Amino acid sequence: SQQGEEDPQALSIQEGENATMNCSYKTSINNLQWYRQNSGRGLVHLILIRSNEREKHSGRLRVTLDTSKKSSSLLITASRAADTASYFCATDSGMRFGAGTRLTVKP
Amino acid sequence: DTAVSQTPKYLVTQMGNDKSIKCEQNLGHDTMYWYKQDSKKFLKIMFSYNNKELIINETVPNRFSPKSPDKAHLNLHINSLELGDSAVYFCASSQGMSSSGNTIYFGEGSWLTVV
Numbered sequence: 123s124q125q126g127e128e129d130p131q132a133l134s135i136q137e138g139e140n141a142t143m144n145c146s147y148k149t150s151i152n153n154l155q156w157y158r159q160n161s162g163r164g165l166v167h168l169i170l171i172r173s174n175e176r177e178k179h180s181g182r183l184r185v186t187l188d189t190s191k192k193s194s195s196l197l198i199t200a201s202r203a204a205d206t207a208s209y210f211c212a213t214d215s216g217m218r219f220g221a222g223t224r225l226t227v228k229p
Numbered sequence: 230d231t232a233v234s235q236t237p238k239y240l241v242t243q244m245g246n247d248k249s250i251k252c253e254q255n256l257g258h259d260t261m262y263w264y265k266q267d268s269k270k271f272l273k274i275m276f277s278y279n280n281k282e283l284i285i286n287e288t289v290p291n292r293f294s295p296k297s298p299d300k301a302h303l304n305l306h307i308n309s310l311e312l313g314d315s316a317v318y319f320c321a322s323s324q325g326m327s328s329s330g331n332t333i334y335f336g337e338g339s340w341l342t343v344v
Contacts, residue, residue, distance in 0.1 A: 153330040164233070164319055164335030165272075172330065208270060217262070217323075217333055219272040 126154065126194075126211035127220040134226040141198040143223040145211030148192065152214045156185060156196050159208045159222065168196075168209075203229045232256050233336040235320045241342045242310055250305045250339045252320030260284075261303035262321040262333065263295060272319070278303055279326060310343045317341070 126145045135141050145154065153172045157165040171178045171187045171194065178185045184197040198205055208222035235252040242248050254261065262285075263275040276295045277285035283295070292308040307314060317338045323331040 155330075155332070157333075162338075164321075164337045165333070166335070167332040170330055170332070210272060212333075214330060218274055219264075221269055221271040224270070 126213055126218070128209065128211055128223045130223060131221065132224045132226070134228065135201060137201060137203055137227055137229050139201055139227075141201050141205070141225055141227070143196050143209055143225070145194045145196070145220075146192060147194075147211075147213050151189070154187060154194050154211060154213050155217075156183075156194075157210045157212065157219070159210065161207070165210060165219075198225075201225075201227045203227050231337075233320055233322055233334050235318075235336040235339050237339060238337065239340045239342075241344060244310055244312060244343055246310050247306070247308045248310060248341070249307070250318055250320075250341070252303050252305070252336060254301055254320075254322040254334070256322060256324070256334060257301075258322040258324045258334070259300050260323045260326055260331075261297065261300075262323075263303065263305050264319040264321060264335075266317040266319060266338070268316070276303075276305075284326070307341075312343050315341055315343045 129144045155170045156168045159165045182199045187194045208224045210219045210222040212219045233254045260279045262277045266272045278297045281297045294306045297303045320336040321333045323333045325331045
């Protein structure tokens with residue numbers, strides 16, 4: 123099945139630092155989405171990037187897509203303690219998710 | 230108003246019991262999903278319905294049976310519960326199929342514990 127696989131599994135940084143997490147997938151896609159899950163909550167959509175886009179910005183979020191490498195990255199700049207959450211990617215093929223990257227931002 | 234609501238939020242039950250989790254969305258979406266999140270946070274799709282028609286049916290034991298009485302509801306019935314069914318179950322919906330880039334809206338999850 124076509125699912126996004128996030129890397130690293132866990133990431134711990136200090137407030138103010140940038141956080142980068144990656145997503146890999148196996149087959150061709152039309153689009154890829156990133157979602158965030160706060161502890162004990164449902165997932166919330168962050169950003170979508172289409173296969174013909176290489177980079178997309180939304181506030182402090184920057185997403186890149188490299189279709190040749192079948193990978194995407196999510197960069198959170200100037201992180202805040204409130205960014206502490208798990209981040210998931212999913213491709214358009216059935217919207218299958220992985221285990222996410224657990225980001226901890228220490229104040 | 231909650232966009233995707235599921236009940237109950239917490240459910241503790243004994244092995245062998247039958248239980249249901251209900252889900253309703255008020256977004257007017259025509260596609261609904263059930264996901265299972267295990268203790269390692271892996272989020273796995275179980276079922277997807279589009280206009281009350283089953284679209285995705287992953288390798289899920291047939292003890293799990295989704296029922297969609299209308300586009301706004303997708304309930305999950307589980308028979309003969311097993312310890313391994315303990316997980317968080319998320320209902321979700323989207324306008325059209327996710328393959329078109331439609332955002333999926335998730336409920337807050339139902340924590341199922343089988344003892």
